[in-house]
Amino acid sequence: MxxxxxxxxxxxxxxxxxxxxxxxxxxxxxxxxxxxxxxxxxxxxxxxxxxxxxxxxxxxxxxxYFANQDLDFTEGELFNAESRITISAGGDLSASEMIFPDNTEHLWDDVRDFYFDADIVCANLEAPIVPERPPVGVPAMCLTAPKLNISPQMFERFIDEGRGVNFFSTANNHSLDQGEHGVVSTLDFLDSKGYPHVGTARTREEQNDIPIIEQNGIKTAFISYTYCLNGEDTIPGKEYMTNLIRLNKPETDISLIREHVRLAKEKGADMIAAMLHWSIEFETYPIKNVIDMGHRIMECGVDIILGGHAHVAQPMEKYRFFDPYDKREKDGFIIYSLGELVSLNLFSKNSRLALLLKLEISKGIDKGSKITKITGLKALPIYILFKPMENGNTDYRILDLRKTLADIRAGKNPYAFSEADIQELERLEKLLYMRLLPKNSSKILD
Structure with missing residues (x-):
């Protein structure tokens, strides 16, 4: 090999x-x-x-276009907020032969205060959970798409003793890795733990039962779709089990999204967030087809798009659109790819750089009308650390990139980075500011 x-x-x-x-x-x-x-x-x-x-x-x-983005969502003087919630978003939670409970004891130490301090903490669960089957992860050298399976023990790391991720998207290219049984087993497992989810379903009724999380009087609906299933077809006669739409292809039919938005609005959703597994792998920018698709989806009545799958982080956008349900112009938010969260690509250096986000959502009165809108955005750039230890073990954890570099520049080096490691961290910092963040990014950096 x-x-x-x-x-x-x-x-x-x-x-x-x-x-x-x-x-x-x-x-x-x-x-x-x-x-x-x-x-x-x-x-x-x-x-x-x-x-x-x-x-x-x-x-x-x-x-x-992305360099000149204005990501300021300040609520404005005429808006009187009556209630608020926060939504934190991270990227893909995957399975890897190099990531396991023993080397992730300190997984969240550096980012827990930012990521988990929110009413809703969401991420993409990018592998089935079939407890009776052995875990299967991406190997160090991967020439084909493995059939992934996450262990219950690794899931416990994701939820961090109940402090961690509390909402999961399950629509992604690995949704069918363990077949129909894997879809059902994953959803049964999440239900048994009390964690809401969206993206795959056991029945057509469940596919159309859009989950709504209500906090502080604000109802947030979540919808989720994947652009492919790693060459697999949807299950014949049970296509509802996986929300599959060719999102990277121009002029793709998105009537399923329109229907799910309609159903969410019928259930009283104040805010709709779409968690999309899409865009192009290993590329810093989305292509024009994907950007156009993001705008089409938002114009269905979606307020927030949280993208993943690309294995690298991609830029953010504030998109002004007319909401067909609210009957008004509004500002939506799109991140084309959050990047990795718990995942590892040894040969993709840019995959070590990712983003965590925190969105503030407020409900109140604006010019005499009650509306719900995005009123705040914060971003935390992160670095995925995977380091061999002297005892032969490895350490996998998520670091605050800017804090890590500040410590190094102050003469501290708690992770024993080599000169080459430090140069790579500085290269990723340069990539962050030159490509991922707009010119005026000081307001959104936590």
Whole structure:
């Protein structure tokens, strides 16, 4: 396996040299394994093991568009808030052969106060949980998509003794890794623990029973969809078990989203958050097709889009749109990819940089009308630490990137980073400010 991987990496490096400028920019692909031709498979391989793509599609103004974003959601003088809630969002919780309960004892130490201090703490559960089957994780060298399975013990790390993640999206490309039984087992497991979820379902009725979390008189609905199932079809006759929509493809039918928004509004939702497994892997910017899809989804009446799957963080956007239900112009929020949360890609250096978010939602009176809107946004850049220890064990934890660099610059080095490690941290910091955050980002950084 190691020799095969080394030969593949050498071949892809040569290919990248031959392709030259073309391989430096995002390209218009769907990134859907089921429909990939050989050229796209080679492109995917290059991005995943040689070099992640940090430049947007040429000639479409994408980099400038995100650099000039105004992410200020200040409530305004005319708005009188009567109640508020906070929603924290993190990226993908996956399964890995390199991440397990023994090396994640201090998983949340550096970010617990930010991430878990919210009314709703959400993330994407990117693998089934079938307790009677052995756990299956992504190996260090991965040439095919493994059939993942998360252990109940690792799930306990995610919920952090009841202080941690308390809402889970289950729609992603690994939803069917353990088959129909895996979908049912995962939902049964979450229900047994008392954790709400959305994205997969045991029945059609459950698919259409949009979960609403009510806190402080504010009703927040969650909907969730995935762009693919790793080459699998939905279960014949039971397509409702997985919310599958080809989100990366232009002009895709999104009538299921419209229907779920309608059902959420019927149940009295004040705010609708869509958790989307989409966008293009190993690329810093979303392609134009994905941006257009985000806007189409928001125009259905969605207020917040929380994206994942790309294995790297992608930018944020404030999008002004007309809400067909509220009958008014409003500001929505999109993050195209939060990046990893508990996951590990050894050959994707940019995957070590991710984001945690905290959104404030307020309900009150504006110009005589009662409305609910986003009134605050904070972001915490994080670094995924995976470090071999002298005793032969490993340490996996999530670090506050800016705090870590501040400590290093102050002469502290509690994680024994080498000079090469420090240079890599500084490179990721540069990527954060040059590509992921808008020019005026001081207001949103926690």
């Amino acid at each position: 190691e020799l095969k991987f080394a030969l593949l990496k050498a071949f892809l490096k040569v290919l990248g040299f031959i392709k030259g400028d073309k391989y430096k920019y995002s390209q218009e692909y769907e990134d859907n394994f089921r429909y990939m031709d050989m050229s796209e498979k080679l492109w995917w391989g290059y991005k995943s093991v040689v070099k992640q793509i940090e430049r947007a599609e040429k000639g479409k103004g994408i980099e400038e």
